[in-house]
Amino acid sequence: MCLFLLPAWFPYLPPVKTNGHEKICCNFMGKERRMSQTAEQLHRVGLKATGPRIVMLEALEHDRSHPTAEQLYERLRQHYPSLSLSTVYQTLDTFLRVGLCHWVPGADGRLRVEGATQRHDHAICRVCRRLFDIERGKDATLSPPMELPHGLQVTDWRIEYEVICVACQEETKAGKQQAQISPKPKK
Numbered sequence: 001m002c003l004f005l006l007p008a009w010f011p012y013l014p015p016v017k018t019n020g021h022e023k024i025c026c027n028f029m030g031k032e033r034r035m036s037q038t039a040e041q042l043h044r045v046g047l048k049a050t051g052p053r054i055v056m057l058e059a060l061e062h063d064r065s066h067p068t069a070e071q072l073y074e075r076l077r078q079h080y081p082s083l084s085l086s087t088v089y090q091t092l093d094t095f096l097r098v099g100l101c102h103w104v105p106g107a108d109g110r111l112r113v114e115g116a117t118q119r120h121d122h123a124i125c126r127v128c129r130r131l132f133d134i135e136r137g138k139d140a141t142l143s144p145p146m147e148l149p150h151g152l153q154v155t156d157w158r159i160e161y162e163v164i165c166v167a168c169q170e171e172t173k174a175g176k177q178q179a180q181i182s183p184k185p186k187k
Contacts, residue, residue, distance in 0.1 A: 045098040052083060056091050060101050060115025066131050068110045104131060105160070123161040127168035134161065 038057055039049035047053060059076060067075070073088045092113055095101040104122060106112040108129075116133065123132040144157040164172075 041100070045100060047094065047098065052080075052087050053091055053094075055080060055083070056088065057095070057100060057115065060095070060113065062115075064114070064116065064133065066104050066106070066112040066114050068106065068112055072113075099156075102156075106131075119158075121159040121161065123163045125165040125168055126162050127164055127172075130165055130167075132163075132165070134159075 038054045041057065042049045042053055055076060056072070059072060063072075063075075065071075069088050069092055070085070072092075073083070073085045076083050076088070092101065092111075095115075096103060096113070101113045101115045104112045104114055105124070112131070114133075119136050121134045121136060123134050124130070125132075142159075144154050147153055
């Protein structure tokens with residue numbers, strides 16, 4: 001069993017008795033999970049299970065919006081006012097290095113992260129730059145080379161699709177229809 005101290009701001013539910021054993025749960029924005037699961041996940045990659053790390057890992061695993069560090073900070077500071085933006089940046093950097101989260105390209109050029117652990121790809125709308133998660137099929141057989149030129153070693157890979165999303169397609173259609181309806185200016 002893993003024991004660690006959490007700061008006073010950590011979301012805490014009283015211990016729950018299950019089959020005579022006590023389990024402690026955390027409640028992140030309405031989602032319950034055993035703290036020991038998150039702590040074990042951190043320990044597996046060689047990290048201490050600190051309050052900010054647990055809260056951030058929980059947030060990333062439940063947030064599918066590919067937040068920037070600033071967005072993650074804004075969401076968390078509402079519930080954890082002692083959390084600093086510097087801590088968020090440092091923790092994200094650590095999570096990226098050990099593989100607990102992944103960076104994704106953002107339309108604005110800023111670092112965006114995701115905590116989704118299941119393998120998936122991304123589609124980016126070339127008009128509005130919205131980012132979509134694309135689940136990989138079970139029969140996906142594409143595999144990358146183990147090594148790239150210049151001695152680069154492949155550690156992970158994903159496919160990025162350039163698309164036009166449904167909303168942008170509809171907007172384009174509506175614009176074309178409006179142009180056909182509008183009377184032509186007289187010369």
